[in-house]
Amino acid sequence: MTTRPEMWGSRGATSSTHWLASAAGASMYDHGGTAFDAAVAAGLVLQVVEPHLNGLGGDVSIVFHDAATGTTRAICGQGPMPATASIEGFQALGLATVPGSGLLAATVPGAFGAWMRLLEEHGTLPLRTVLEPAVHYATTGVPLLPKAAEMIAAVQPVFAEHWTESGRVFLDRDGRAPRAGQRWRNPYLADTYRRLLAEGEANGRTREGVIRAASDAFYRGFVAEIVDDYVTGNAVLDATGDTHAGLLTGQDLARWTADEEATLTLAFGDRVVHKAGPWTQGPVFLQQLALLDGIGSTDFLGADYVHRMTEVTKLAFADREAWYGDPRFTDDLTPWLLDPDYNRARAALVGDTASLDLRPGVIAGRQPRLPDLPLGELEPTDPPWLVQLREGIPVTVPVALLATQTSGDTCCATAADDRGNLVAATPSGGWLKSSPVLPGLGFPLGTRGQMAWLDAGHPNALVGGKRPRTTLSPTIVERGGRGELAFGTPGGDQQDQWTLQAFLAHTAFGLGLQESVEAAAFHSDHVPTSFAPRRAAPGVITVESGVGRDVITALEARGHTVKVVPDQTLGKVCFSAVGTDDSCRAAASPNGNQAYAITR
Structure with a gap:
């Protein structure tokens, strides 16, 4: 219900x-x-x-x-x-x-x-x-x-x-x-x-x-x-x-x-997913999909599903930290980041236990560069x-x-x-x-x-006239050459985790739109945040209590540090959709009691 x-x-x-x-x-x-x-x-x-x-x-x-x-x-x-x-x-x-x-x-x-x-x-x-x-x-x-x-x-x-x-x-x-x-x-x-x-x-x-x-x-x-x-x-x-x-x-x-401008795309089954370029964090959504081949065979919200989703997120976001920046000022390496061979090699890094390292990949023979700045605390x-x-x-x-x-x-x-x-x-x-x-x-x-980083060698380095990389990351999905889904959520660095979960709930596990936005959510806190004062919590995963005690225990056994928050606190995913009969559907997360979907 x-x-x-x-x-x-x-x-x-x-x-x-x-x-x-x-x-x-x-x-x-x-x-x-x-x-x-x-x-x-x-x-x-x-x-x-x-x-x-x-x-x-x-x-x-x-x-x-x-x-x-x-x-x-x-x-x-x-x-x-x-x-x-x-x-x-x-x-x-x-x-x-x-x-x-x-x-x-x-x-x-x-x-x-x-x-x-x-x-x-x-x-x-x-x-x-x-x-x-x-x-x-x-x-x-x-x-x-x-x-x-x-x-x-x-x-x-x-x-x-x-x-x-x-x-x-x-x-x-x-x-x-x-x-x-x-x-x-x-x-x-x-x-x-x-x-x-x-x-x-x-x-x-x-x-x-x-x-x-x-x-x-x-x-x-x-x-x-x-x-x-x-x-x-x-x-x-x-x-x-x-x-x-x-x-x-x-x-x-x-x-x-x-x-x-043109969008970046990735085929996922019979759908094509569209995101904005690496001046946003949007490509991480596509790379996570590329790394998650076969995720539909796992139990939705089971320990294997949450573990694999979390470890894939760490890899995709590590690449964000090392390689993303305004493509007008730095090389756009997203073709390599979305390459199937690259992501097969990256997916092989996912093990049975939680990784505590930040592991960006080597792209076109280039070594990744992570910002050399201390993480801030208040x-x-x-x-x-x-x-x-x-x-x-x-x-x-x-x-x-x-x-x-x-x-x-x-x-x-x-x-x-x-x-x-x-x-x-x-x-x-x-x-x-x-x-x-x-x-x-x-x-x-x-x-x-x-x-932007005050690190001249980084792709997201501050330069006059350059766009700082943003976390803003809406999504459009096409199916059969027609538009099907439009969605997004608030949440800074977590946007492309919460929307990915809702998208997979609907497309890989067959939940309705409203069921998908109400399903228990989680996110990794492993990667440094994009906002001051730049915090990271390696190995930490925040989950809503609705995932269940058995799943939480299993995640802890795999080396994750699990932070449990109340249900309906993570994300506010909003969906609008077009049916094959040109009817329109919509759903909105109940989290916070303010997001709403309205149709005519």
Whole structure:
């Protein structure tokens, strides 16, 4: 039995990490829109209702299937580091890593440009229609999520004393943090949306022209001007406990565009799985599939299944650590990483016991390079607000629990329609705790730069104008030349573990979509995290208690250190799907009681 039904519709489906975003997306079908319109509407609403997990100043990775052309493509909403950023510049400040919060880690905010490109080139509805739900909720207010309230309370001293523009947006007139469930408004963000729309409509004569002009207003207009005036001219408190000005300029925004590009693919049975390139961690999903040949013959969620999945994850993610980076700046080695012969040799490394080593492979005769940096830890005596700033992702749990924390850092929006179109997107960054709110705009910048290494020889080394490797990793699946599945989840480094489990539950073990997202989940904590302060727990696997005591005991006997967490705490996988009869289905994880699937 599932806690929710698998949703069915004849016109369209939307599944996202917040019910209001899913409702906004589904409402686009009532206007005659497509999955592209639905995904954009949902993504913009997520910026309002989950401000602790994403924002207008953040980033997004989008993959989509266009039924009219039969193609699946990716849109990069990950902006690069400022042109003037350099390893030497950070080292001159006495830094060994890029701070996890503040202005130094700010990249070009790519989310708005990516959503606008998807809407302009593939959507059908006018910008006003698609943007209206986000404007409405920012203006009239939404019930503040408990995790958002906890996050605001955790950094309230920073907002009250240092990031006063953030205080204007997130604290009341007396400087107090809002309560969970309280109706919270962001009129500054609403005004920003309205101004983007107004400038779009004033300068564009067609539907596409309005969208393009609104994007120009962001990247070459008033938003870029405020970024240019504020970031480099103001030293603000950041994760170091000191103050620094940032590097991002209006010119950095002006020279950037959201690119559409080919996806990476892997055949899995009669399906073809699509992911974005190695500027994301997406290829690890494909490599895990390549390493898991025959996994369907094991008992689902049995000890053999969990052990093999975990050991394969360690190998694929070790290759991520050694080889991934922006392919515009470093060699793209994914053809070798996905080569069948390479993965047969890699799969032979999986033994009967847990590996405690980080084992990237040798590629084309090249030796792997792992970053030569110490893993960071927080001082338990640090004040809570500084602990929060030093954490590269949003967490609201005590320091002692951070090694096993399960908080998400991201959102997800998926959509499908009766024409066969599919969209999967994972918006993130621009979190309320990541950076000060920009004056008058109602949103902060993202801090994705923290993912780049200050190690010049590494593929993910920090370089001006280069995209830091991101964890954002949505998925599209085709079957028989048609789009079938669109899915994703929040969860940082765990995204391509939790979504892989849900995908295999459905495709290899025959579970329904809703059954798949509700099945007990687990993940490996073996590989260093992508976020400051870079932790690793070799040999540790975190499992939901629903896997069962017998399986946990068997895993421990194989050398795994097992951390058990309550059921329905790992991941928030969202599915949208198209059936062979053009019907639409959707499912959403019940974890956290906020992700919902809605169909028409």
